[in-house]
Amino acid sequence: MLLITCPFGLSSILWKELKLLWYNPQDTFPTWTFIQGDKSAIYDINLRSWIANKVFLLLWESNTQRFVLIFDFVYSLDFWPYIQSWQKISISAHSQDSALTSIPSIQSISQKAIIKKIAQASFSDVDPDKPDFEIFIFLQNNICKIFINTSWISLHNRWYRQQALDAPIKENVAAWLVLLSWRKFSQAFYDPFCWSWTICIEAAMIAKNMPVWINRSFAFQDFPDFDSKLLQTVKEQALSKVFTAKTYQIFWSDIDPQAVKVSKQNAINAWVADTITFSQQDFLLLSDLSWHIVSNPPYGKRLQDFDLSAIYSHIDKLFSIWSLSWWIISSYEWFQDMINKSDYSSKTIFNGADKCAFWKKA
Numbered sequence: 001m002l003l004i005t006c007p008f009g010l011s012s013i014l015w016k017e018l019k020l021l022w023y024n025p026q027d028t029f030p031t032w033t034f035i036q037g038d039k040s041a042i043y044d045i046n047l048r049s050w051i052a053n054k055v056f057l058l059l060w061e062s063n064t065q066r067f068v069l070i071f072d073f074v075y076s077l078d079f080w081p082y083i084q085s086w087q088k089i090s091i092s093a094h095s096q097d098s099a100l101t102s103i104p105s106i107q108s109i110s111q112k113a114i115i116k117k118i119a120q121a122s123f124s125d126v127d128p129d130k131p132d133f134e135i136f137i138f139l140q141n142n143i144c145k146i147f148i149n150t151s152w153i154s155l156h157n158r159w160y161r162q163q164a165l166d167a168p169i170k171e172n173v174a175a176w177l178v179l180l181s182w183r184k185f186s187q188a189f190y191d192p193f194c195w196s197w198t199i200c201i202e203a204a205m206i207a208k209n210m211p212v213w214i215n216r217s218f219a220f221q222d223f224p225d226f227d228s229k230l231l232q233t234v235k236e237q238a239l240s241k242v243f244t245a246k247t248y249q250i251f252w253s254d255i256d257p258q259a260v261k262v263s264k265q266n267a268i269n270a271w272v273a274d275t276i277t278f279s280q281q282d283f284l285l286l287s288d289l290s291w292h293i294v295s296n297p298p299y300g301k302r303l304q305d306f307d308l309s310a311i312y313s314h315i316d317k318l319f320s321i322w323s324l325s326w327w328i329i330s331s332y333e334w335f336q337d338m339i340n341k342s343d344y345s346s347k348t349i350f351n352g353a354d355k356c357a358f359w360k361k362a
């Protein structure tokens with residue numbers, strides 16, 4: 001069994017995405033979902049999921065209704081074929097429909113068992129802040145399930161973001177905005193506040209059906225049963241599904257010339273530079289558009305010095321143009337006081353720690 005994690009609130013789109021990738025997701029929680037999957041599913045989802053953060057593999061399970069049993073069970077497990085001697089370990093936990101409900105206690109008792117085992121093996125260490133190897137303990141219906149992270153660092157850290165500007169949107173949140181809103185790839189797509197182009201790059205990759213990851217390392221490559229030939233086959237299959245013949249109309253603009261420099265390199269890194277057209281443009285001068293717009297305007301938390309009230313008034317003005325399909329993600333709290341709410345619908349979403357609303361033209 002695999003447990004696939006995602007940012008808070010994105011699991012329904014993760015569920016749909018897994019269906020599209022021909023998997024059969026089961027129970028869905030706000031930040032993860034389960035599927036039955038083998039080694040090729042682990043490789044495939046790590047390479048191709050736009051929404052996932054990490055893919056965890058269930059290694060062991062046991063019926064446990066007392067803390068001492070959790071300790072004994074975790075202590076009895078042989079993690080060492082999976083953990084490298086230099087790796088720092090982190091342990092997190094969750095409980096559902098079980099007699100033991102205290103997550104900190106489950107976490108700490110498991111950690112104690114692992115530390116005792118590590119002391120015997122005299123290698124590795126526990127480091128919750130910068131882990132190389134993650135263990136997730138899930139107590140479900142009194143069954144203690146031990147998962148390990150097959151992905152290593154989160155899949156949202158896309159390789160194209162080698163140069164990051166401040167305040168970028170998380171890549172899998174940007175992919176979520178695109179998957180949720182852009183139904184017809186034939187319709188022109190536009191981000192008028194593009195900054196490091198995250199939304200447009202994700203849109204281009206989704207339209208072209210590009211695998212998210214081809215050239216990175218995964219934790220599963222250090223596992224004892226790693227199959228390099230299978231990984232190669234999964235990569236070739238993913239690349240064979242890329243749409244190379246079709247052309248898409250994806251446009252972005254930003255007022256800041258620095259965005260041009262950094263972002264062009266990001267699009268080249270993502271192999272989508274040919275798909276996207278850039279212009280330096282003040283949004284306040286735009287009056288008539290008939291495109292699908294998904295954007296993350298400034299909201300004054302990390303990027304200062306913009307006239308937010310003018311920007312959001314102009315957004316509200318352009319929202320009323322019937323031919324536009326408009327979606328914006330923002331945590332600018334005054335926006336809701338400026339608008340006629342019946343013109344909009346909104347969803348709550350987290351971009352990292354920032355609570356945002358994803359506003360849609362109703």
Ligand SMILES: C[S@@+](CC[C@H](N)C(=O)[O-])C[C@H]1O[C@@H](n2cnc3c(N)ncnc32)[C@H](O)[C@@H]1O
Pocket residue numbers: 167168169170192193194195196197198199253254255256259281282283284295296297298299303306311
């Ligand atoms: C929050 S950032 C967008 C982040 C982007 N989604 C990303 O992840 O890279 C807001 C952007 O709005 C741009 N901006 C601010 N005022 C503008 C205006 N009047 N016209 C166009 N762009 C503007 C800023 O230069 C900045 O790049």
